[in-house]
Amino acid sequence: MISDLFSVTVLVGILASGIRLATPYLYAAIGETFSQRSGVLNLGVEGQMLLGAFAAFYVTLTTGNLWLGLMTAMLVGALMGLAMAYVTVNLQAQQGISGIGFYLFGLGMSDLLFQKLMGTVETVKGFPKIHIPGLSDIPGIGEIFFSQNILVYGAYLLVPIAWFVLNKTTLGLKIRSVGENPDAADSLGVNVGRIRYFTIILGGILSGVAGASLSIALLNVFQQNMTSGQGFIAVALVYFGAWRPTGVLGGALLFSLINALQLWVQVLNIPVPSEIAVMMPYVLTILVLVTSVSKVRAPSALSKPFEREN
Amino acid sequence: MKVELRGIHKYFGNNHANNDITLNIPAGTIQGILGENGAGKSTLMKILSGFIHADKGEILLDGKAVFIQSPATAIHHGVGMLHQDPLDFPPMRVIDNFMIGHSGGLFPNRASVTRDFKLIAEQYGFSLDPDAYVDSLTVGERQQLEIIRLLWLGARVLILDEPTTGISASQKEKLFATLRTLAEQGKTIIFVSHKLEDVEVLCHQVAVLRQGSLVGEAKKPFDTKKLVEMMFGKEISLGARQTLERHGSVLSLQNVSIEDVRLKIKDVSLEVSGGEVIGLAGMEGSGQGAFLRACAGIVRPVSGHVKVRGRDLTGKSYHVYKRNGVEFLPAARLEEGLVPGLSLTEHYVLAEKSKDVFINHERGLKQAQEKIAAFNIKGTPVHTIESLSGGNQQRALLSLLRDPLSAVLIEHPTRGLDIESVIYIWGKLKERCRKGTAIMFISSDLEEILQYSDRVLVFFSGRVSQPLDASTTTVEQLGQLIGGKGWAS
Known part of the structure; x- marks a missing residue:
């Protein structure tokens, strides 16, 4: 029954899984924030996550070493x-289309490798919960915040780091200048291509970690298309968060909490059709994006290839 | 720093944008570069500042040959360029803008950079708040920011591209004072402009470009008449002027005012009769484009009335104007007037507004053959429109005009066309006039304006002159007005 949702145990459970489920969104969306701030729209995040999830899972399964998997x-x-950067920077491709290409590649490739190398769904023992003496024992709070695995903590730590890099370092200044006006940045001696290579590859690495967080830290399995759109939601979260790491954090938390709620609704057998429950986060994506027409402008050069005239 | 350009050539496709340009600029000089739009001034400056590379030629700085690979190399050599549209980052703070491009380690040293910024700003009497956002600054202030930045990066040659466009009179004064100070310190200033008055007031010496070539140089004090002659040149005779019979008023403007992002045109009244040709002269972007579009209902005037054959069409759309016999031919033929990918025949079928479901190929083909013959278009009915030369595209555009019309409004009817096409097209247009059509056109070719118009309106920064009688106006007078001289203030 609906009232089942409001017991303390269930609420703590929802909050704890909400915090945990934000992990892949955070890695992927922070990575995407970097590439978008430098003017590159990477729609291939989902594909990068899928391949990352498979690679992490398979290596962990065969070697038993989680860190090697990661x-x-x-x-x-x-x-x-790197491939995306080459296509975007050197070949100056249309980023929307090439991103979709990379998504489909990741989707197909991860599935192919899964069929050829594994064939059946298996499980691994993922990153364990870290017990912090004292903090983890606080009733409620301890379970929500202080009994998560290392990748969850890493994701939240990434937010202030990303904010600092973007706003306080010379590198961040260059990234922002390239996304805003690459012609001007170029005239001032900023190497536009190199900056974009850096942000796209960084985005790829973080998407890989996002995938790994699913397959060897949260769910500890690999299945075909296991990301089920989370990479695309991560791209949406960058817009929702107005290209700011803190905004992305807010968005990621909102989504994962709704997702956690939806999971618990199913677990508790509350009479809501499961299709409706599963749909909720996605419907929310659309609603939030439509209503949160933010006053913050996108980076002016977003998704525009840069070419020096001649 | 001494700047020498030797034998600079630059092609864009078939267009020879810079043709063998050689220029010597001693240190401490304010060098003016004069010329019309498209004369090759910006190309030359972009070559000097590393944005594009010359196809041939040498650049020497202080007597040493250098290869300027990119804008960053240019500033490394001490050459900095101030663009007409400021190259900056509007959503960022002034100080962030200032720091980009400065290789200052992992973490920018905001405090010391701010100190430098304030020091240089103070030195030249600029008052800019380092923490303000760039998009809250005026164009003049953004210029000041760029000047400070270029100086800080070590510029000893400062190139300014049309810097007096869009800034206030007092900011212009300040800018000129700064440039004079910089020249006294031994820095070389290159001032690119089409504004005669600014160049005459500020520059020590001037080079004039026309159609990609250096046509002349002059030193202070300048002879305005000679500069104008160099800028606009003398062209081959286009035949005798002809004035045709008038057919009563077709287009009437009453106290029309137009506002644009940059310009305000106030209170223009004009009566245009059938058979009359009105030429609109002025540097590109002086308001004539908006004015012509307002006469066609494409730009809506903020006040006043536009009447076509006595019917008040103020505020109506272009379609209504079209129904009343007014047609507008834009300068961007392929973008706005013709459909790339479609053949000549298909254009005539479209223009016919046939109600048939299926394309009547036979009729279209027949019409195309007739028009091709009548307008002397070099091409066949199946040729796609973009495969034709510019002159033939323009002929095709004219052949698509309906008959009869009250008024035809044309932007640059003969730009980029060879002289034969020019004469042919005006022959066709004058045929229209004979039937009572009024023509209003924009051109940057002053000879063309004086040759084919009956009356001329000159535009300068949104100001509009009284109609001048084309038969008694000279190219010199027109050139001066276009350059902003001789206007009652």
Whole structure:
């Protein structure tokens, strides 16, 4: 019954899983924030996540080493990013279309590798919860905030780091200038191509980690298309968060909490058709994007290829 | 720093944008570069500042040959350029704008950079708040920011492209004072403009470009008449002027005012009779474009009335004007007037507004053959429109005009066309006039304006002259007015 939702245990459960489920969104959307701030729209995030998730899972399954799995996912993400950067910077491709191409590649490739190398769904023992003496024992609070695994903590730590890099470092200034007016940045000696390579590859690495967080830290399985649109939601979150890491954090939390609620609704057998419950986060994506027409402008050069005239 | 350009050539496709330009500019000089739009001034400056590369030629700085690979190399050599549209980052703070491009380690040292900024700003009497956002600044202030930045980056040659467009009179005074100070310090200033008056007041010496070539140089004090002659040149004779019989008023403007982002045109009244040709002269963007569009209902005047054959069409759309016999031919032929990818035949079928469901190819083909013969178009009915040369595209555009018309409004009817096409097209237009059509056109070719118009309106920064009688006006007079001289203030 609906009233089941309002017991303390359930609320703590919803909040704890909400915090946890924000992890892949955070990695992917922070990565996307970097590339968009430099003027590159990367729609291939979903594909990068899928390949990252597979790589992490498969390496962990075969070697038993979670860290090796995570690093493989980062490497795969970086390679995907490198390819995207080449297509975007050197070939000056239309970013919307090439991004969709990279998504489809990641989707197909991860599925193919899964069929060829594994064939059946298996499970691994993922990153364990970290017990922080004292903090983890606080009733409620401890369970919500202080009994998560390392990748969850990493995701939240990434937010202030990204904010700092973008706003306080010379590199961040260059990234913003390239996304705003690449011609002007170029005239001032900023290497537009190199900056974009950097942000796209960084985005790829973080998407790889996002995928790994699903397959070896949260769900500990790999299935075909297991990201089920989370990469695209991450792109939407960048818009929702107005290209700011803190905004992205807010958006990611909102989504994961709704998602957690939806999961618990199903777990508790509350008589809401499961299709409706599963749909909620997606409907919310659309509603939020439509209503949160923010006053913040997108980076002016977003999705525009840069070419020096001659 | 001494700047020498030797034998600079630059092609854009077939267009010879810079043709063998050689220029010597001693240190401490304010060098003016004069010329019409499209004369090749900006191309030359972009070559000097590394935005584009010359196809041939050398650049020497202080006697040493240098290869300027990119804008960053240029500033490294001490050459900085101030663009007409400021190259900056509007959503960022002044100080952030200032810091980009400065290789200052991992973390920018905001405090010391702010100190430098204030120091330079003070030195030249600029008062800019380092924490203000750039999009809250005026164009003049953004210019000041760029000047400070270029100086800070070590510029010893400062190129300014049309810097007096869009800034206030007092900001202009300040800018000129700054430039004079910089020249006294031994810096070289290159001042690119089409405004005669500004160049004459400020520059020590002037080079004039026309159609990609250096046509002349002059030193202070300048002879305005000679400069105008160099800028606009003398062209081959276009035949005798002809004035045709008038057919009563077709287009009447009463106290029309137009507002645009940059310009305000106030209170223009004009009566245009059938058979009359009105030429609109002025540097590009002086208001004539908006004015012509207002006569066709494409731009809505903020006040006043536009009447076509006595019917008040103020505020109506272009379609209504069209129904009343007014047609507008834009300068961008392929973008706005013709449909790339469609053949000549298909254009005539479209223009016919046939109600048939299926395309009547035979009739279209027949019409195309007739028009091709009548307008002497070099092409066949199946040729796509973009495969024709510019002159033939313009002929095709004219052949699509309906008959009869009250008024035809044309932007640059003969720009980029060879002289034969020019004469042919005006022959066709004058045929229209004979039937009672009024023509109003924009051109940057002053000879063309004086040759084919009956009356001329001159535009300068949104100001509009009284109609001048074309038969008694000279190219010199027109050139001066266009350059902003001789206007009652």
